[in-house]
Amino acid sequence: MPSQQDSGYRSDPWSNGNQPPPDLDKLISDGINRVKKSLPGGGGGSAGNILVILLVFLLGVGVWTSLFTVPSDSVAVVQRFGKYVKEIPPGLHFKFPLGIDKATIVPVKRQLKQEFGFATPGSTDPFQSGRGTNGQLETQMVTGDLNAALVEWVVQYRIADPVKFLFEVREPSETLRYVSESVMREVVGDRTVDEVITIGRQEIESEALVKMQALAVKYVMGISIDQVQLKNINPPRPVQESFNEVNQAQQEKEKLINEALRDYNKVIPLAEGEKDQRIREADGYRLKRINEAEGDAARFNALLSEYQKAPEVTRRRIYIETMQEVLPTIKSKIIIDEQTRGLLPFLNLTSESGAKP
Structure with a gap:
């Protein structure tokens, strides 16, 4: 024990x-x-x-x-004596040492980007921005109306298939730069310089994205392009000042047109409303006069019919009705008998208030 x-x-x-x-x-x-x-x-x-x-x-x-470690946003593609073997997920893994197995880390969950015409400081990807003078040359483009423009843009993409990305195309990142530049020149060349600089930016981005995705699939690059975004678009430096003056004149023209449209929209509807009001008032007055005339004619015809039935009675009634309308408007009234033969006129020496002058 x-x-x-x-x-x-x-x-x-x-x-x-x-x-x-x-x-x-x-x-x-x-x-x-x-x-x-x-x-x-x-x-x-x-x-x-x-x-x-x-x-x-x-x-x-x-x-x-x-021993090797695969980051959380990547996978490792293992080759044994140069031949593809498998993909390894993130984590700590083992492989055959001394060069028998080779593990290539591919960031499949990270969004990568390529910049054309400018460069972000501190980038580690050698294909993210243009090399040397190529970064400036790739932005110089000719538009459809034979004008020159400096176009800067960004392509955001992800590695969708690591095996195709590593083995199907030699230098796929550099190939993507060539594809992007070719597509952008084609799309910009189909539009005028005004469309490229002002109103056609969204259409250019959408069309370029569709064409780049199609070429990425055709060339089997293992890349999924997520977005194409235009940045600064300017004319060449020798004509930039003149172009700015033209843009300023265009903006002033648009401003004056907008002010004129504002005044038009303010005055014309008011005039239209007054016109409709006058027309309705005239139409109402016309209907009123017609109805009054027709009513007077109908009243006269009714009186005529009654007069023909009893002329004396109708005459007396008309007389009485007329006197009822006239007498209230007369201030001083003198009523005499029709049998009176002598009448001494007198002068009213009193004022309307009854006091002597």
């Missing part, structure tokens, strides 16, 4: 009662001595030391070249 000391040793290999842990350097030196004794020559010597050092060096190199 094992003692308590033995059980403690098994649970903790470095605790054997009160004894200290073993010396690792001593263990390694003992192991090297055993290897030396097992080599030809027995006790070692210079040849044995060289072999031991060589074995240790080869072991370290083997371990160092067999």
